[in-house]
Amino acid sequence: GLARKALTLGSASLASGCGGIQSALQPTGREAADVELLFMVVTWLSVAITLLVLAAIAVALWGSDGWRSRLGREWPIIGGGIVLPVLVLSGLLAYGLIIMNIGASRASRAEGPGITVIGKQWWWKVVYTTEDGQRVVSANELRIPIDRPVALRLETEDVIHSFWVPQLAGKLDMIPGRTNTLTIEADEPGISRGQCAEYCGGAHALMSFYVVAMPPDAYEDWLAAEAAPAQEPGGAEAREGKTLFMENGCGGCHAIRGTQAKGTIGPDLTHVGGRHSLGAATLANDAEAFANWIRNNQRIKPDNLMPGYRNLERDELSAIAIYLEGLD
Ligand code: CUA
Structure with missing residues (x-):
């Protein structure tokens, strides 16, 4: 009845809490797989040792006199108190060093498709360098080719951030004045x-x-499209949206390559319609979300640098939204 339902629900939410696209326990990359295995080894070893200690306590409390006197001799103290911890800790240290070495040799094989990720309060600037040396600025989404180690350069333009994609690798800080890889x-x-x-x-x-993460061919095609300037908007409403975007000074903070919008303070919007989210993964990416963000962004993400444009009429908002959504 109810208890069973509660149990099913409980275990389902427990399982989903540890699963999904932001879970270190469901790795889809080499680094993260090493981390997960290390986590499992340490966890189950700890469980085994905890059970061993509990068993010793049980014997000490409730065991027969024979077992209790055996437990009080020298060898359980030396074995359990010194030898076992030294063996376990040395083993884990060696294992950790081996994993670090494997990671380091993988890193040494990495040749970048030249990607730099830059932390900003509170979004991510992503800069790709194409094979012919063109710098392609994007934001809040990272695309990588699969099956090859990719060296990411991590930087920040304000405070310390930490780059973490649990399914792919451990976290690494972005420190002012430094480049971490x-x-x-x-x-x-x-x-x-x-x-x-x-x-x-x-x-x-x-x-x-x-x-x-994309197959290498698809990645190359995507990067070529991303490097191209924005397409001119098709419909009348989108064209009106572009005019409003420029008139309201949006181009002072945002760049849209191929237009007079050349701002660098906010995210580059050249192909913003092709991304999977808005506002650094706080909203979906559709016309409604664009309008919502432009008007209510200070409620959605308090204190971000963009003002809320509450002066715009509904139809003006929706025209700008349709223009931006069309930039893919
Ligand atoms: Cu950036 Cu926390």
Whole structure:
């Protein structure tokens, strides 16, 4: 009856709590698989040792006199108190060093498709370098080719952030004035979710992003399309939206390559319609979400640098939204 239902529900939510696209326990990349195995080894070893200690306590409390006197001799103290901990801890240290070495040799094989991820309060600037040296600026979504180690350069333009995609690798800080390198390798095409893992101010919890792992050919095609300037809007409403976007000064903060919008303070919007989210993975990506963000962004992500454009009429908002959604 009810108890059974509650139990099913409980275990379902427990399972889903540990699963999904932002779970270190469901790795889709090499680094993360090493981390998960290490986690499992340490966890189950700890469980075994805890059970051993509990058993010794049970014997001490309720055991027969023979067992209790055996437990009080020298060898359980030396064996359990010194030899076993030394063996277990040395073993784990060796295992950890081996894993670090494997990771380091993978990193040494990585040749970047030249991707730099830059932390900002509270979003991610992503800069790709194409084979012919063109710099392609994007935001809040990272695309990588699968089956090859990719060296990401991690930087920040304000405070300390931490780049973490649990399904792909461990986290690494982004430190002002430094470039850190994180090597990731995805095994299969798919989408993972990343999250800033270092408190960086008010909207830290809303600083997320998606990683799209793609077959190498599809990645190359995507990068070529991403490098191209934005297409001119098709319909009358979208054209009206473009005019409104420029008139309201949006181009002072946002860039749309191929137009007069050349701002660098906010995310580059050249192909914003092709991304999986808005506002650094806080909203879906559709016309309604664009309008919602433009008007209510200070409620959605308090203290972000963009003002809420509450002066715009409904139809003006929707025209701008349709223009931006069309930029894919
Ligand atoms: Cu960026 Cu927390």
